[in-house]
Amino acid sequence: MLSAKLLLAGMLLVATPPRVTLTAPTHTPKLNTRWYYTVRATQDGKPAAGRLTAQIVDPIGGSHPVQFGTSTKNITNWAFTGRFRDFILWPASSRGIPLRLRVIVRVEAAKRTLTYAVTPRR
Numbered sequence: 001m002l003s004a005k006l007l008l009a010g011m012l013l014v015a016t017p018p019r020v021t022l023t024a025p026t027h028t029p030k031l032n033t034r035w036y037y038t039v040r041a042t043q044d045g046k047p048a049a050g051r052l053t054a055q056i057v058d059p060i061g062g063s064h065p066v067q068f069g070t071s072t073k074n075i076t077n078w079a080f081t082g083r084f085r086d087f088i089l090w091p092a093s094s095r096g097i098p099l100r101l102r103v104i105v106r107v108e109a110a111k112r113t114l115t116y117a118v119t120p121r122r
Contacts, residue, residue: 016044017043017110018105018110019042019043020040020041020050020107020114021039022116023038024036024038028119028121029120030120031090031094034088035088035089035090037085037086037088037101038085039052039083039084040082040084041083041105047083048107049081049082050106051079051105051106052079053075053104054103056099056100057101059098063102066088069086096120096121097119098117098119099118100116101118102115103115103116
């Protein structure tokens with residue numbers, strides 16, 4: 001009887017895993033134009049506090065940090081709650097190259113990695 005109560009109490013303390021989404025308007029952004037993307041994190045239907053790292057992955061597997069807006073600050077272990085929105089300016093040198101935006105989100109002990117395929121165009 002006691003073990004059943006402990007088991008039930010333990011099940012109530014376990015939080016549901018976070019839901020993380022990455023959205024953007026297109027997979028073929030224009031060069032030198034602000035291309036906005038949004039990352040959302042929720043847990044139990046409510047905005048979740050987490051940490052975000054954003055990277056560009058090139059075709060040969062190299063990863064490069066994404067900078068916040070037009071600043072020189074890298075989006076690495078960036079604190080946010082619920083929603084993070086930013087933009088990327090794709091340089092002319094990226095034209096026609098298949099790239100991936102990789103977003104790593106940590107909410108409590110859970111880690112989610114999302115990718116979004118991008119091929120910049122003129």
